[in-house]
Amino acid sequence: MNDSNSGMDAGVFDQFIEQLQRYVRERLLPAEKQIIETDRIPEDIMREMRDMGLFGLTMPEEFGGAGMNIQQYTRTVRExxxxxxxxxxxxxxxIGMVCSALKNGGTEEQKAEWLPRLAAGEIACFGLTEPGSGSDSAAMQTMAVKSGNGWVLNGTKRYITNAPHANVALILARTSKEALPKNAHVSAFLVPMDTPGITVGKPDKKMGQAGSHIADIIMEDVHLASDSLLGLQEGRGFIIAMQSLDNGRLSVGSAATGYARRALDSALRYANERKAFGEPIANFQLIQQMLADSEIEIYAAECMLEDAARRADLGENVLVKAAAAKVYASEMCGRVVDRVVQIYGGAGYLAEYDAERFFRDSRIYRIYEGTTQILQLQIAKHMLREWAQQG
Structure with missing residues (x-):
């Protein structure tokens, strides 16, 4: 069995990546038209993704996962x-959020119960954001109050990815009315979504990302057993969430980078096919400049992500580097898809061409798992703290 950082055997991983690349191009890309029309991933593809182990990439092998390290996981996400x-x-x-939280903060019993189920393809969601709070934990309203041997949960979570399909939610809630130092007023709970008192709102209509669904989770007097508290420890929820967000941010940065590559490949193909003034527009230097700038920026994002993931596997604190990589990759993707629309010209504004979809799909990367602005503040705060300590 692998330790937590060694990951999958390198040869096996290379074979997996080759298989995944073929699967993406031969199976997933052709299904996109159907997903756009129906706003859902076909059930047969969901079964195939479960069979390929895509829901358990970073779960330890003993719990039915692939045991990938963070470098391997981020590469897989890119592909x-x-x-x-x-x-x-x-x-x-x-993978990136709930599995990380369980590995970092769960009891052995919680890991044994949930990790095999998640690795097999049960769906999880992560409840941090609320109507009035996101990164600001002091404003969190969801409350968990002790009741007998368990807890009673009340509150609303907003913009929760996968909420309409989830079997379990990792919910962050206050266990103290007062805002405590180091966010010790926030705890994390493993909440089966069929627990009485839980209502999932209607999926929100979004700008892009067809087939991916977000919705509110409303909790009214939800009674939980005592062992639903992650790690059986109060006051560690926000710390565990932030540790999980490092992985989440590397995942979003990797997603943005992989999608930027898709968009650039599309623009490269279009620029060679589209003719103006009797020749392919790929021959025009200002088109070439947009293609080159995009290639340069994608390469830079790949390097940042690989470095941050390598450091995470070595056990370094990568809070700043994961935030930096996410900011750069997501902003880079925005610039690339904007250029791709420009290269397509008038066709880039039409829904029948891919460029318009790439543009809409990519916009969220700069927002979720921490907006660019929140992460800039976080990075600067750590820089200033280190400066002060050196003084």
């Missing part, structure tokens, strides 16, 4: 994200 975003979205909460 999967060459296809439309919903394929990553349905798997990534299991």
């Amino acid at each position: 999967l994200s060459y296809a439309m975003p919903c394929y990553r979205s349905i798997t990534s909460i299991n």
